[in-house]
Amino acid sequence: MPKLVVVVDDNPEILSFLKIILEKNGYKVITSKSGNEALHILENVNKIPDLIISDIKMPEMDGYELFTKILENEDLKNIPFIFLTALNSEEQVLKGKSLGVDDYLTKPIKKKDLLAVMKGKLKRATFTSKPISISEDLNIELDDIALNLQDKPQTLLFLMKWSEDYGARLQFLFPKNLGSSEVQNLGQRLMQTAMSLRNREKDSEKLPIQGGVSVDLKSLHQKAYIYFDTIQNNDIYMMAVVTPKLNYNNILELKKTFKKMFLKMKQSKTFTVESYWKRIFYILNTT
Incomplete structure (x- = not known):
């Protein structure tokens, strides 16, 4: 089914330009010439859109206010949002970031940039859309994982x-x-967990942009500990260990070890993940 995109701009030429490009690339498009009209459409549309692209400077209701109104709506607040902004408008970008928008397209819009930003935004939204139950101590249950671990080592180490x-x-x-x-x-599912936590940080001060979380892989009778952080160029890395047993002391020591690894990555220092394997294996078997 084609992804549904709502495009908002008071310039009819830009609306027409974006509509043509998106429809040629397989998207279903709804256009709106104002923030008020867009909000009315969003609140009454039969299908929740997959993405919203909105200009910032518009009469009556600008892009900032539209975005704020969407955040206040429980049915709409998780729709990915991209701002259209004028060239060299650093002030607009900073204000948008303060509201929680981290994706921008600069006018004049280039087709290649438009499609690339949309693809990334939609991928992340799809990746983090599956429900995850989170308790106050950040212990997560994933009970729909299928994996045959027979005749395979019971401990796995991932870097995503x-x-x-x-x-x-x-x-x-x-x-x-x-x-x-x-x-x-x-x-992939463990990375989804990390991305979900990172994105939910915008809605709760309890959830950090970087940090660790224990995961109960119920269907595998396994435990996992994941640690995630942003390294450079907004790329998010996740280190995860999957093992049959995981206690509180294990988690504390794993967190220290993963922090050291990520610090070296941030400092662009040369190291191998294999060099930490013995340390991780020691932690799991002695603490």
Whole structure:
């Protein structure tokens, strides 16, 4: 089913330009010439849109106010949002970031940039849309993972990377010979957990942009600890260990170890993930 995109701009030429490009690339498009009209459309549309693209400077209701109104609506607040902004408008970008918008398209809009930003935004939204139950101590349950661990080592180590350009990718897996689609799917779901926590930080001061969380993989009878952080260029990295047993002391020591690894990555220092494997294995078997 085509993704539904709402485009808001008081310039009819820009609306027409964006509508033509998006429809040619398989999107279904609803256009609106004002913030008030867009809000009315959003509150009465049959299908919740997959993405909103809005100009900032508009009469009556500008893009900032539209975005704020959307955040106040429980049915609409999770729709990905992209601002259109004029060239060299640093003040507009800073104000948008203070509201929680982190994606912008600069006018005049280039087709390649438009499609790339939309693709990244929609990938992240899809990746983080599956429900996850979070308790106050940040312990998460994932009970729909399918993975055959028979005749395989019971402890796995993942390094995943999330980029706006291509979504989630596996950077490292130990043991290396377990790169099956099932194992990679497990890494994807753990990365989804990290991204969900990071995105929900906007709605709760309890959830950090970087940090760790324990995960109960019920269907696998396994536990996991994941640690995530932004390294550079807004790329988010996640380190995760999956193991049969995980206690509080394990988690404390794993967090210290992962922090050291991420610090080296931030400082662009050379190191290998393998060099930390013995330390991680020691933590899991002695603490």
